[in-house]
Amino acid sequence: MIETPYLLxxxxxxxxxxxxxxxxxxxxxxxxxxxxxxxxxCKADMKLPDMTLAEAWDAGARTLVIGVANRGGVISKAWKxxxxxxxxxxxxxxxxxxxxxxxxxxxxEKARGLGxxxxxxxxxxxxxxxxxxxxxxxxxxLAVGTDCSVGKMYTALxxxxxxxxxxxxxxxxxxxxxxxxxxxxxxxxDAVIADFMAGSIEWLTPDNDADHWDIIxxxxxxxxxxxxxxxxxxxxxxxxxxxxxCHEPTRTHMRGLxxxxxxxxxxxxxxxxxxxxxxxxxxKVVGISINTQHMDDAAAVAYLEEVEARLGLPAVDPYRxxxxxxxxxxxxx
Amino acid sequence: MIETPYLLxxxxxxxxxxxxxxxxxxxxxxxxxxxxxxxxxCKADMKLPDMTLAEAWDAGARTLVIGVANRGGVISKAWKxxxxxxxxxxxxxxxxxxxxxxxxxxxxEKARGLGxxxxxxxxxxxxxxxxxxxxxxxxxxLAVGTDCSVGKMYTALxxxxxxxxxxxxxxxxxxxxxxxxxxxxxxxxDAVIADFMAGSIEWLTPDNDADHWDIIxxxxxxxxxxxxxxxxxxxxxxxxxxxxxCHEPTRTHMRGLxxxxxxxxxxxxxxxxxxxxxxxxxxKVVGISINTQHMDDAAAVAYLEEVEARLGLPAVDPYRxxxxxxxxxxxxx
Numbered sequence: 019m020i021e022t023p024y025l026l027x028x029x030x031x032x033x034x035x036x037x038x039x040x041x042x043x044x045x046x047x048x049x050x051x052x053x054x055x056x057x058x059x060c061k062a063d064m065k066l067p068d069m070t071l072a073e074a075w076d077a078g079a080r081t082l083v084i085g086v087a088n089r090g091g092v093i094s095k096a097w098k099x100x101x102x103x104x105x106x107x108x109x110x111x112x113x114x115x116x117x118x119x120x121x122x123x124x125x126x127e128k129a130r131g132l133g134x135x136x137x138x139x140x141x142x143x144x145x146x147x148x149x150x151x152x153x154x155x156x157x158x159x160l161a162v163g164t165d166c167s168v169g170k171m172y173t174a175l176x177x178x179x180x181x182x183x184x185x186x187x188x189x190x191x192x193x194x195x196x197x198x199x200x201x202x203x204x205x206x207x208d209a210v211i212a213d214f215m216a217g218s219i220e221w222l223t224p225d226n227d228a229d230h231w232d233i234i235x236x237x238x239x240x241x242x243x244x245x246x247x248x249x250x251x252x253x254x255x256x257x258x259x260x261x262x263x264c265h266e267p268t269r270t271h272m273r274g275l276x277x278x279x280x281x282x283x284x285x286x287x288x289x290x291x292x293x294x295x296x297x298x299x300x301x302k303v304v305g306i307s308i309n310t311q312h313m314d315d316a317a318a319v320a321y322l323e324e325v326e327a328r329l330g331l332p333a334v335d336p337y338r339x340x341x342x343x344x345x346x347x348x349x350x351x
Numbered sequence: 352m353i354e355t356p357y358l359l360x361x362x363x364x365x366x367x368x369x370x371x372x373x374x375x376x377x378x379x380x381x382x383x384x385x386x387x388x389x390x391x392x393c394k395a396d397m398k399l400p401d402m403t404l405a406e407a408w409d410a411g412a413r414t415l416v417i418g419v420a421n422r423g424g425v426i427s428k429a430w431k432x433x434x435x436x437x438x439x440x441x442x443x444x445x446x447x448x449x450x451x452x453x454x455x456x457x458x459x460e461k462a463r464g465l466g467x468x469x470x471x472x473x474x475x476x477x478x479x480x481x482x483x484x485x486x487x488x489x490x491x492x493l494a495v496g497t498d499c500s501v502g503k504m505y506t507a508l509x510x511x512x513x514x515x516x517x518x519x520x521x522x523x524x525x526x527x528x529x530x531x532x533x534x535x536x537x538x539x540x541d542a543v544i545a546d547f548m549a550g551s552i553e554w555l556t557p558d559n560d561a562d563h564w565d566i567i568x569x570x571x572x573x574x575x576x577x578x579x580x581x582x583x584x585x586x587x588x589x590x591x592x593x594x595x596x597c598h599e600p601t602r603t604h605m606r607g608l609x610x611x612x613x614x615x616x617x618x619x620x621x622x623x624x625x626x627x628x629x630x631x632x633x634x635k636v637v638g639i640s641i642n643t644q645h646m647d648d649a650a651a652v653a654y655l656e657e658v659e660a661r662l663g664l665p666a667v668d669p670y671r672x673x674x675x676x677x678x679x680x681x682x683x684x
Contacts (some may be wrong), residue, residue, distance in 0.1 A: 115378070149577040208546040209546065211544060212541050212543050212548050215545050243482055243630045245585045245588035246626075247583045249583075250573070251580030254576035254579050274483075304510060
């Protein structure tokens with residue numbers, strides 16, 4: 019568990035896209051963000067107060083979160099100086115970078131000497147169990163996609179936000195690095211050892227109140243040959259009571275796989291539900307989340323209406339129109 | 352790659368079952384076995400010549416393979432003395448034990464000093480790629496099961512043996528610890544990091560002659576909630592041209608999951624084929640392998656006939672009746 023609130027480190031981000039982790043934290047957990055730390059040449063801006071390490075500390079920040087991708091997978095000297103200074107000032111540091119903070123000898127040594135924590139959320143720190151398949155109390159919903167990167171995390175975060183607003187009990191359960199940095203905890207599923215994947219999701223979504231919803235962040239797709247095993251482990255470890263289908267209609271092939279076309283929503287619905295009912299026979303598909311970012315307003319509305327009529331399920335773009343109808347569908351279970 | 356031939360270390364095995372790894376090597380690769388090394392009290396017997404380390408070395412053995420499970424997960428002092436002596440005599444050592452040889456300081460130090468290799472096949476030594484889904488040349492068959500431990504490895508090994516006997520080009524591709532020790536190479540799939548599972552199977556089954564068959568060892572089951580993700584990674588990484596369904600008819604619930612009933616062969620056929628055709632649209636289900644060890648002769652034959660009639664596919668128990676009809680079904684593709 020990462021201590022909040024955060025100071026967001028944007029480094030020398032060449033553009034806003036390089037700082038998408040920081041953007042996710044700002045968008046979804048603004049209360050966790052005291053300010054932003056930008057170095058010379060930084061082109062990203064989270065519209066948060068620019069602060070020095072000392073100013074943010076005085077404002078309550080306790081963890082410096084690296085919210086930017088590093089160039090070439092190397093932690094530069096300029097970054098390093100800031101990170102070392104942050105440890106000296108009292109901060110823990112959290113990072114989702116592929117190259118780990120703990121593998122930097124100077125950072126590791128200083129953190130050890132000062133008793134600070136380096137959170138490398140890229141890799142697991144827990145020894146997860148093998149899944150036992152036992153029924154757990156409380157309710158769970160999982161977003162499953164026709165492809166990778168179609169908006170599953172966004173859909174889950176929007177649902178969680180709207181359900182909390184409505185006074186329902188819900189918890190977003192992060193299964194990827196960005197989600198973990200947003201919420202401060204979770205399972206970095208893509209880095210878990212094969213035998214323990216489903217068990218890690220059981221661990222992540224334990225017994226809870228009967229009226230509590232775990233909103234589980236989806237990963238990959240049953241139809242993406244590189245990552246499908248991860249998706250099935252989520253379906254079986256998560257024991258979802260409800261599935262939400264996620265799709266991006268303008269994509270011409272599976273992400274990173276030029277020879278592979280996307281499956282239809284109907285096919286994803288049928289296969290996901292069939293496999294989910296192995297672990298939870300009561301599971302239902304309750305709605306559809308469409309990422310319409312590459313469509314104009316008229317095209318988006320027309321597409322949503324067509325999908326809704328075709329599948330007989332509420333179809334929304336939660337970014338464009340809110341997640342209310344999805345959350346109502348969950349509430350009706 | 353583990354250097355052959357082997358001296359099989361049976362230690363102080365309390366019974367034959369404890370030495371099932373040695374039995375597998377003896378049964379499937381007898382030419383790799385120079386002899387067996389038994390300690391006082393050993394109750395297992397592979398019907399191989401009992402040899403000292405020196406005798407087996409002179410007979411050509413180059414690797415001491417630990418063919419027995421250790422009690423309580425500890426490498427005893429008595430074992431340790433033999434293993435250290437083997438390193439001194441020139442042997443490499445191979446092991447599928449959960450506790451690793453390399454984590455024993457005395458073994459690790461001696462091996463390093465002498466330039467010997469400690470093969471811990473429990474864990475991967477290769478940095479596998481992310482699967483790219485590209486079509487590879489050559490043919491592949493994968494055994495998929497209604498459950499774990501229903502005879503998938505045995506079926507694959509029997510097929511490989513019979514196809515080679517018939518002059519066909521085939522290679523058994525091990526995906527588990529026992530299979531790796533039998534053949535000397537493979538992927539310990541249950542220990543691979545989630546993101547690289549499918550890629551590890553692509554790596555294991557590369558381009559080959561158009562008339563060559565990779566016989567891929569199956570793992571888990573799409574319907575076993577603890578390990579289903581591993582199975583799907585095999586289906587998508589393996590790009591099989593053919594599937595063989597494996598089943599054990601007397602099992603009353605999924606292995607280790609008392610609340611879970613087994614899926615029917617029809618359900619496993621349909622779901623496995625549907626998902627396999629994502630990676631290889633030409634994939635076919637060609638036969639059924641039934642493990643009839645808990646049935647008498649008459650019951651076994653009756654069951655096989657019933658399944659064959661019901662599914663319209665050759666159904667055999669390769670242990671009882673040979674794998675010929677399965678291999679003929681493959682040859683007909």
